[in-house]
Amino acid sequence: MRESMWGVFVITVGVVLILIIYLFQGITNADEHNYYLLKEVTEASLLDAVDVADYRVTGNVSINREKFVEVFVRRFAESADLSNSYVIEIYDINEEPPKVSLLVKTKKNGAITSETVEFDITNRLDAILETVK
Numbered sequence: 614m615r616e617s618m619w620g621v622f623v624i625t626v627g628v629v630l631i632l633i634i635y636l637f638q639g640i641t642n643a644d645e646h647n648y649y650l651l652k653e654v655t656e657a658s659l660l661d662a663v664d665v666a667d668y669r670v671t672g673n674v675s676i677n678r679e680k681f682v683e684v685f686v687r688r689f690a691e692s693a694d695l696s697n698s699y700v701i702e703i704y705d706i707n708e709e710p711p712k713v714s715l716l717v718k719t720k721k722n723g724a725i726t727s728e729t730v731e732f733d734i735t736n737r738l739d740a741i742l743e744t745v746k
Contacts, residue, residue: 636730639721640721640734644734646694647734647736648736652738655685655713655715656740657684657688658684658685659711659742661680661681661684662677663675664708673709674710674742674744676706685701689701697721699718700718701716702716704716710742713739714739714740716735716738718733718736720734721734
């Protein structure tokens with residue numbers, strides 16, 4: 614009887630550890646998805662928001678602030694995970710030289726047994742558009 618209780622204990626501990634690994638894998642995947650989504654969408658939005666008319670006249674690279682925000686939100690919404698809710702905070706947009714500072718927050722829920730745990734995932738990015746002359 615004693616050996617069978619040890620077997621039940623080992624199986625129970627194994628199942629609990631697999632659940633914990635599954636929880637942290639989901640959180641890590643969400644964080645990585647958010648980071649690469651933020652990085653790629655910011656780069657594409659900066660390139661879309663370049664003011665081509667100003668560049669042709671003056672030769673200076675600058676972006677249109679309103680167009681950047683519009684394109685960024687649209688692209689982010691198209692590629693974001695629909696099961697999460699996001700808070701996008703744009704701290705700084707410099708038109709010339711093109712620079713943006715962004716913060717994206719989301720919450721990820723996980724359940725271990727009957728207790729629900731909520732994790733805050735925050736990704737911050739400062740991006741400068743580099744050009745070759």
